[in-house]
Amino acid sequence: MSESPEITQTLQRPARTVVPVSGEHVGSPLVARPIGRRTLDDRASLVGSLLAALAITWLVYERMLAFGGYVGFAVCWWLTFIIVYTFVSASSHPWVEVKDRLAGVIVASGASIIALVLGCMVVFVFLKGWPALHHWNFYTQDMTGVSPLDPLSKGGISHALVGSAIEVGIAVLVALPLGIGTAVYMSEVGGRAAKLVRTVVEAMTALPDILAGLFVYTVLIVGLHWDRTGLSAALALVVTMVPIVARSAEVTLRVVPGGLREASWALGASQWQTVWRVVLPTARSGLTTALILGIARVSGETAPLLIVSGSSTYFNANPLSQPMNSLPLFIYGNVRGVQDENILARGYGAAAVLLTVVLILFTLARFVARPRSGSR
Amino acid sequence: MAPVSTTLDRPEQRSTAAELEAREVSAWFGTNKVLEQVSLTMPRNTVTALIGPSGCGKSTFLRILNRMHEKVPSAHLSGEVLLDGYDIYAPGLTVTATRKRIGMVFQKPNPFPAMSIADNVTAGLKLTGTKIGRSERAELIERSLTRAGLWNEVKDRLNQPGTSLSGGQQQRLCIARSLAVDPELLLMDEPCSALDPTSTYRIEQTIAEIVSDVTIVIVTHNMQQAARVSQQCAFFLASQGTPGQIVESGETAQIFGSPRDPRTADYVNGRFG
Amino acid sequence: MTLLLDDPTEDAPAEGVQEQDAPRSVDPGLGRVDKTFRFTVRGIGMFVLVMTVAIGGFLGWQATHTYHDYGLKFFYGTTFDPSRNLFQIAPILLGTVEVALVALAVGFPIALMTALFITEYAPSRLKSPLIALVDMMAAVPSVIVGVWAVKWLQDRAIFTTRWISQNLGWIPIFHVDGDIDAASNTWQINFIGSVAIAGLVVGLMIVPLACSVMRGVFDLAPLSEREAAYALGSTKWGMIRTVVIPFGRGGIIGGTMLALGRALGETVAVLLIITNDDTPKIQVLSGGTDTISAMIASQFGNAHQGQLAAYLTAGFVLFVMTIAVNTVAAIFVNRSRSGAGVDV
Numbered sequence: 001m002s003e004s005p006e007i008t009q010t011l012q013r014p015a016r017t018v019v020p021v022s023g024e025h026v027g028s029p030l031v032a033r034p035i036g037r038r039t040l041d042d043r044a045s046l047v048g049s050l051l052a053a054l055a056i057t058w059l060v061y062e063r064m065l066a067f068g069g070y071v072g073f074a075v076c077w078w079l080t081f082i083i084v085y086t087f088v089s090a091s092s093h094p095w096v097e098v099k100d101r102l103a104g105v106i107v108a109s110g111a112s113i114i115a116l117v118l119g120c121m122v123v124f125v126f127l128k129g130w131p132a133l134h135h136w137n138f139y140t141q142d143m144t145g146v147s148p149l150d151p152l153s154k155g156g157i158s159h160a161l162v163g164s165a166i167e168v169g170i171a172v173l174v175a176l177p178l179g180i181g182t183a184v185y186m187s188e189v190g191g192r193a194a195k196l197v198r199t200v201v202e203a204m205t206a207l208p209d210i211l212a213g214l215f216v217y218t219v220l221i222v223g224l225h226w227d228r229t230g231l232s233a234a235l236a237l238v239v240t241m242v243p244i245v246a247r248s249a250e251v252t253l254r255v256v257p258g259g260l261r262e263a264s265w266a267l268g269a270s271q272w273q274t275v276w277r278v279v280l281p282t283a284r285s286g287l288t289t290a291l292i293l294g295i296a297r298v299s300g301e302t303a304p305l306l307i308v309s310g311s312s313t314y315f316n317a318n319p320l321s322q323p324m325n326s327l328p329l330f331i332y333g334n335v336r337g338v339q340d341e342n343i344l345a346r347g348y349g350a351a352a353v354l355l356t357v358v359l360i361l362f363t364l365a366r367f368v369a370r371p372r373s374g375s376r
Numbered sequence: 377m378a379p380v381s382t383t384l385d386r387p388e389q390r391s392t393a394a395e396l397e398a399r400e401v402s403a404w405f406g407t408n409k410v411l412e413q414v415s416l417t418m419p420r421n422t423v424t425a426l427i428g429p430s431g432c433g434k435s436t437f438l439r440i441l442n443r444m445h446e447k448v449p450s451a452h453l454s455g456e457v458l459l460d461g462y463d464i465y466a467p468g469l470t471v472t473a474t475r476k477r478i479g480m481v482f483q484k485p486n487p488f489p490a491m492s493i494a495d496n497v498t499a500g501l502k503l504t505g506t507k508i509g510r511s512e513r514a515e516l517i518e519r520s521l522t523r524a525g526l527w528n529e530v531k532d533r534l535n536q537p538g539t540s541l542s543g544g545q546q547q548r549l550c551i552a553r554s555l556a557v558d559p560e561l562l563l564m565d566e567p568c569s570a571l572d573p574t575s576t577y578r579i580e581q582t583i584a585e586i587v588s589d590v591t592i593v594i595v596t597h598n599m600q601q602a603a604r605v606s607q608q609c610a611f612f613l614a615s616q617g618t619p620g621q622i623v624e625s626g627e628t629a630q631i632f633g634s635p636r637d638p639r640t641a642d643y644v645n646g647r648f649g
Numbered sequence: 650m651t652l653l654l655d656d657p658t659e660d661a662p663a664e665g666v667q668e669q670d671a672p673r674s675v676d677p678g679l680g681r682v683d684k685t686f687r688f689t690v691r692g693i694g695m696f697v698l699v700m701t702v703a704i705g706g707f708l709g710w711q712a713t714h715t716y717h718d719y720g721l722k723f724f725y726g727t728t729f730d731p732s733r734n735l736f737q738i739a740p741i742l743l744g745t746v747e748v749a750l751v752a753l754a755v756g757f758p759i760a761l762m763t764a765l766f767i768t769e770y771a772p773s774r775l776k777s778p779l780i781a782l783v784d785m786m787a788a789v790p791s792v793i794v795g796v797w798a799v800k801w802l803q804d805r806a807i808f809t810t811r812w813i814s815q816n817l818g819w820i821p822i823f824h825v826d827g828d829i830d831a832a833s834n835t836w837q838i839n840f841i842g843s844v845a846i847a848g849l850v851v852g853l854m855i856v857p858l859a860c861s862v863m864r865g866v867f868d869l870a871p872l873s874e875r876e877a878a879y880a881l882g883s884t885k886w887g888m889i890r891t892v893v894i895p896f897g898r899g900g901i902i903g904g905t906m907l908a909l910g911r912a913l914g915e916t917v918a919v920l921l922i923i924t925n926d927d928t929p930k931i932q933v934l935s936g937g938t939d940t941i942s943a944m945i946a947s948q949f950g951n952a953h954q955g956q957l958a959a960y961l962t963a964g965f966v967l968f969v970m971t972i973a974v975n976t977v978a979a980i981f982v983n984r985s986r987s988g989a990g991v992d993v
Contacts, residue, residue, distance in 0.1 A: 017626025019637050071805045096505030098967020100884035117853055118786050121797045150795025181693030189687055197694045204701045206971040208914035210813045210942045211964035215704055218957055272686035301915035307944045328792045335796050351793050476882035486873040490895035500925035
């Protein structure tokens with residue numbers, strides 16, 4: 001503390017503290033100030049650089065011919081923009097600020113790539129599939145007796161639709177109990193063996209899906225002389241699905257607080273009752289999300305089906321005999337190496353249907369997983 | 377207009393301590409008003425302590441002084457904060473330049489774990505893009521660590537990570553780091569509350585030494601500490617549901633010896649807190 | 650005499666009696682319901698274990714068959730011609746790795762930038778929709794991505810690959826043979842179905858996976874360090890460089906490796922794009938390549954029984970590579986400062 005000579009004369013001096021009187025105010029009125037907003041300079045240099053880059057690219061583009069069409073133009077525009085923006089910023093700001101601005105712009109551009117790609121894909125599939133999609137027969141007929149080159153008013157994907165539904169249905173019916181049962185085992189019963197199971201399950205999520213298909217093919221179709229049926233296809237899907245469901249279900253169960261289990265045991269409940277009435281219901285939304293996402297993923301699986309499933313052209317609702325077609329297989333068959341417009345259109349149409357199904361499931365999963373007010 | 381460039385270009389000419397004046401500063405988080413028209417002058421080369429019970433806006437006020445308050449998305453303020461007469465919230469001065477001139481040390485020491493002790497000291501230069509030659513760098517590290525009272529303890533291990541030090545040493549490292557950018561003011565938000573008494577004593581010593589170069593504003597819960605280190609004091613209070621305000625401010629001796637407001641008297645005599 | 654005080658030896662056992670302080674066994678006494686429950690659940694777990702071990706064992710058995718039939722040359726030989734019963738998968742392994750590396754080169758920067766944007770730059774009300782958007786990208790089936798890529802993206806991307814080979818073709822991996830400067834469209838055939846295009850598409854597909862791991866660790870970067878950087882006068886990018894990225898290093902590497910594992914196994918998108926070429930090549934811009942999963946999918950139909958083992962072994966090699974990559978990824982994430990809160 002500083003020692004000032006005036007201290008000894010406290011009594012003669014006026015009081016050296018200030019007690020502010022409320023209500024009296026000098027100076028600017030109580031208006032909240034905008035702080036941390038972008039300044040005019042920020043906005044102007046951004047927009048200005050964008051426009052300048054557009055102008056430059058327009059003038060120079062024809063000469064460069066490095067890229068094709070609009071996409072190339074956009075890329076050139078972006079590159080020019082970055083250069084112009086750097087110069088504009090550097091003229092009035094220190095280099096740190098320029099780096100900061102550049103970083104912000106580049107990060108935002110990178111992030112928008114995914115949005116652009118996703119949008120592009122969705123638009124492409126629906127636009128190109130529209131010629132087939134707006135025919136009712138597309139959904140109600142199969143391809144029996146219809147030559148692929150026939151106009152789109154004939155034929156449809158009903159066989160692929162039912163095939164996908166049945167195959168995915170069977171796969172879920174088998175993989176779900178296995179996956180969740182394994183998850184319950186790992187999470188609730190535990191023990192050394194459970195640790196081994198967990199390691200093995202983790203490793204199996206790395207199994208390439210084509211290999212799952214090849215395995216089922218070798219064992220069931222070649223080894224046991226089964227026919228290629230809907231069931232064999234579904235089993236290949238099961239092999240891929242079980243580790244994934246088991247793993248995500250286990251993660252969900254692990255998050256359930258141990259205190260809930262203890263409370264249940266302290267009340268005298270058996271382990272089974274605890275799991276069935278406390279743990280699983282608490283984890284319900286997480287489990288449902290995992291399940292729905294699993295279904296979405298399996299609906300789009302193509303690789304194992306390429307090996308294990310035949311691709312029929314006729315409607316077949318019996319998984320135990322005769323091959324079944326499915327949406328991914330149908331799409332693949334109608335696009336690979338194909339140039340004919342009608343065939344492609346059916347393929348795109350099927351892709352649009354599959355995409356819609358997947359997106360609906362995805363939205364459903366997010367809806368189920370949303371944090372509920374008042375929960376926990 | 378206050379200059380934006382750094383004075384480190386010519387190390388022999390270091391910046392002088394500045395005076396900070398807050399005029400009628402009010403602050404909100406969303407619609408919740410937390411500070412009511414706070415006015416305070418923090419004279420140069422002095423230590424000003426902000427005291428008061430918890431929750432009355434001292435830390436919020438401190439963070440307004442170096443524009444950290446606006447980092448919270450819903451934060452607003454009104455009023456002015458004048459650094460040597462220039463409002464730091466006016467458009468001419470960038471946020472980063474302000475924070476270079478007004479440094480801050482936090483309650484919990486936060487050295488950068490990915491950097492060595494030496495790199496931690498010069499982190500501020502790296503982050504603000506200030507260039508410095510190799511020999512000047514070494515000299516700056518030694519000078520900053522000496523001012524912070526840490527040089528003798530770490531001079532042989534400058535390359536170890538910043539987090540390999542004890543709590544008190546880490547806090548002094550943070551002080552050295554803040555001093556290395558040559559600020560005119562140093563804000564300290566309860567810098568000793570997470571430390572043991574010995575480290576606290578060392579830091580109070582450091583404060584007494586550096587105040588000849590830097591104006592210091594310190595928020596503290598510990599009244600005895602405020603009485604020990606500060607020359608000026610401001611007592612904040614917020615009653616139930618009302619925003620924080622300064623009840624009384626002035627020379628520390630007066631605040632503790634003969635406060636004018638009965639609430640101040642109650643607080644400094646420990647009748648509530 | 651201390652008669653009034655309690656004699657501490659009063660309650661001790663008389664001498665001669667050995668009191669063992671051994672723990673007693675406690676029988677939880679599981680009821681019938683619980684016993685059944687545990688038995689069933691353990692049974693399921695064991696079934697899954699057995700099933701997966703059986704798969705692994707079966708594949709290993711097939712590998713020994715293959716070693717018998719084709720020798721070690723199976724792995725390092727460079728002639729792959731099933732019609733002549735020549736199975737040497739080195740060129741295909743090369744193609745797999747090349748596609749995966751290009752995918753990483755494309756996907757890593759995009760994932761990093763997307764993750765940084767979501768955690769550091771996006772306004773808070775945009776965060777949730779953006780995350781949903783990225784996850785939606787992950788949900789799109791690979792067959793649809795492949796269809797879009799081969800019918801729309803490829804035709805435009807080959808302009809870029811041509812430009813690269815025209816200007817940087819002196820670097821061997823960017824060189825492309827053939828008449829690439831042709832005025833008409835004949836130059837296109839040299840570029841269609843290349844490693845680069847396949848890698849580009851796979852790279853886009855792996856972004857959501859890498860991004861979500863990176864996002865997880867960036868969110869955990871401590872606020873105190875961020876504030877320290879800002880208080881020193883740092884810009885936002887300076888803070889990200891000094892605090893967020895060093896903190897998130899484990900997640901960045903781990904997420905990238907997980908993405909690599911996914912890229913190695915991608916089948917359908919690659920299958921739709923590449924033109925088949927089983928010779929070893931390092932020219933990534935030139936059309937024609939093969940990857941293990943694409944090879945299995947397209948060739949197995951022609952395989953007669955004795956050759957099935959070879960395909961299975963090739964797939965097994967891929968499996969082992971993926972497990973190795975995933976394990977390394979998990980190690981990186983778990984051992985880093987940021988690893989504690991992230992689930993890989």
